[in-house]
Amino acid sequence: MGHQMFLCKVQVRKRHQMLELIINVVNLIGKRGLGSRGSQSEAAYMLKDDTVDHGNFLEMIVLLSKYDFCLKEDLTICIKNSKKLHQSGSRGGRGFLVTFLSKATINNIIKTIQHIMKTTIASQVQESGMFSVQIDTTQDITSQDQCSVIIRYVTDIVHEKLVALIQCESSTGQYFVKVVSEVLANMNLDLKQCIGNSTDGASNMQGKYKGFSTHLSEKSPHQIHVCCYSLIHNLILEDTTQSVLESGSFFFRSSIILQFLSESYQRMSIWEKEKKDPKHRRLAPIGETRWWPKDSALNKFFRLPHQSQNIYRQVAWTS
Template identity: 45%
Template sequence: MAFESEQEPSDQCAVVLRYVTDVVHEKLNAVIDCESSTGQYFVELVKQTLEKMDIAIKKCIGNATDGAANMQGQYKADTTGVVVASESLFSLLNDIAVFIRDSYKRMKLWEENSEDKRHRRLGVIGEMRWWAKDEALRKVFGRFAKPDNALYTDLVITMEKIEKDVTMKPVI
């Protein structure tokens, strides 16, 4: 005998807490039926959930979503565009990726200086693509306590060679 739910399907929000000791931990703390999908609603939802769990919001340092467009905009929750330091960082990472890939000469220098060819493409960061910001950070700087595959050194060497290359236009 099959049972059918009489309830209407609803959107749900998973609240996952991530914290760092000597390693990164993630814990699913709640799955909550959502009444709205605005950024402001999610801010209030997170506040209420943390209060119920007796976690001081002032001890929390970040918030992330699955890339939902409803979290973008002046009155929403995209802190990467509001905090000057993070906006500058993501803008710089994006500008470097565009700068290198927009010239076959610069791309050639990049490829010559990147010893490991796996995952060596620097990606352009889309304004609405939060995962692209995370991916750009991980490519350039590596993962928490695991910088082995980071491209930072290769990037600095490539940029220095571009600067010193007399065949490049001086305005660059």
């Protein structure tokens, strides 16, 4: 009986070690901003096949198993049991084969990390006693509109934390207030402690009657609206550069030259060969709606040294 208990404790300890390693791998993948799963070949019985892509998570597990005896032993058992199940033609059932390597395990770990992070942020916000919110929407590659919710608060330093990314079902100011209210309620934060909000200049955000800020004031009367200063700065620069003929002509001609070089690998090869600064070897397009891509593209194109950048900016302002 005592021997069986000892073996059971050893097995539990090994499982704890394997789960800790898996959590560290998921943390690393998240830190590097990588996808965890592959598009196919994720079954445990296929992990011995080095010719297929198993996805970042499983590939890291397989790599680490080459240097960790306990992980290698557990992985071998998982592959063996999975192969048996596959050859028998049985699909088993939920929890029939516990490997800790399934997508369900990854998702549960991610959700747990998310919960811990949100709890920590909520604790800091409650200690601070007040906060402001920032929201903005953007379309992803599938043309779905997503709303990011950011909380800004102060402890010993200023914090800006992304706490939610919501797929939008509407674009009205009232809908965005509902989204923010639900996000804060899930974090046990009182909306009345919100003292400000920051958005872009769209009518659904700062409209006088139906804007997000107006509806938010009904639930948090003391909050004030602050338009995004970066957006205002960008709009000023855009209007300035478009209204001056010399400036507009300069950016137009520069854009044509950059496009001319970028469209041919032969011309790009000559450009890279002649370029002295390896940091500015790759050309960047001149953006139409943001100022910083223009600044970045022209600095790379003209290879301006650091001390000359202030002169360039003064010329751009006065042109």
